[in-house]
Amino acid sequence: MRIDILTVLPELLEGPFSHSILKRARERNLLEVHVHQLRAYTPYKHGQVDDTQFGGGAGMVMMVEPIALAIESLQQQVSYDEIIYLTPDGERLNQQIANQLSLKNNLLLLCGHYKGVDERIRQHFITREISIGDYVLSGGELAAAVLTDAIGRLIPGVLNNETSALTDSFQDNLLAPPVYTRPAEYRGWKVPEVLLCGDPKKIDEWRHEQSVLRTQERRPDLPEA
Template sequence: MKFVVLTIFPELMDAFWANGIMRRAIQSGAIDTTAINIRDYAEGRHRVTDDRPYGGGCGMVMKPEPLAAATKAARQMAPRAPTLLLSPQGQRFDQRLAGQLAQLPGMILVCGRYEGVDERFTEQFVDMEISIGDFVMTGGEVGAMAVMDAVTRLIPGVLGNEDSAEQDSFGDDRLDTAHYTRPPAFEGDEVPEVLLSGHHDRIARWRCADALLRTFARRPDLLRKGRLSDEEMALLSAWHREIESIIREQIGRGPDPPSGGG
């Protein structure tokens, strides 16, 4: 996987690539990374990459010429890679999109700044706009890092354990289960007994139930769009019966008596 990042702050990428999973992925040859300084393709003594917007308004807009020249240079390095612009107006980035991008030979990530980039550059050079959420940041660099991190860990061999990425949150439209490590007791809070049992089937069932409960409580939308397994259907049906039983018992008790006054 070839990553080429277009930015006016290439030093940010150098620090990102020098640590953790990204560093190991580079060392193993799973990914190859390059940061292109957009200023290197700007004209004039001051290498200006932005200008005032036509029609007035606050802020500055990134000029199309240096962006276009930098993109052309990036395409020489990664000729089969699509050009992706980090933008709040783009397609929402999620685990499914990360999986699709992980199948590509590479990607060119354009990090916008200021009020945005000249629309003519977007129309002529950008294959896809990507947003990491419904909020605005000062630039696309953090978004580019998020995309690269999420995509890199899906490349076979990067995590070491091939099951790790599949079991993560959103891997199957479910949030991840709770995780515990040593010590077995922490400030009076103990690890669930089943996780200490060594009984792999019981542990698997507990993790399935815990992940399902977390998803239902925190992101029920994921359950609506995904497909439930037979085990999950059985769990939800059992919970449904239990909830109905509790409701019937509460209804049978009648309303609470009024509190007395003094």
């Protein structure tokens, strides 16, 4: 999979994909991430990419032309399955959306700033709009990083058996069960007996029970599995 990210703050996106699971995904050529500076595509002076809004009001709006030119330039090289705009008024990201997007080949992510982008970009280029939750960030970059991480780890071949996504929280709309490792007792705090019994069927049953309990307690809003 290839993910292109269009942003005025590429510096913010240098770190997040160079560690751990996503680093391995890139080294195995299962994931390519390319970050592009939007200012490089503007026809205006001094790298200008935003302007005051028509109709008045506080806050700048990202201009249509730099973004249109940037997207079209990237489209010369890559055929995108989705062009996604990260925005607080988008569809709220969940595991199901991440699962869907992990099956695509090429994604372009557009990071918004200020008051957002000129509406004509949304009408004519954007195929999907995603928010990462009901709070406001200063820009779409951290949201793009969150989305890329959530998608990247699901690409077939990225996770191994030990890190399998099948047992993640939210797969099947269930939270993950509690986990323990050595020592079996610390300061008198004991690991649940069943996990030491060696019977895989019993252990699976216990884990499922714990998942259901945890989900009822903490996330009664999740649709029932």
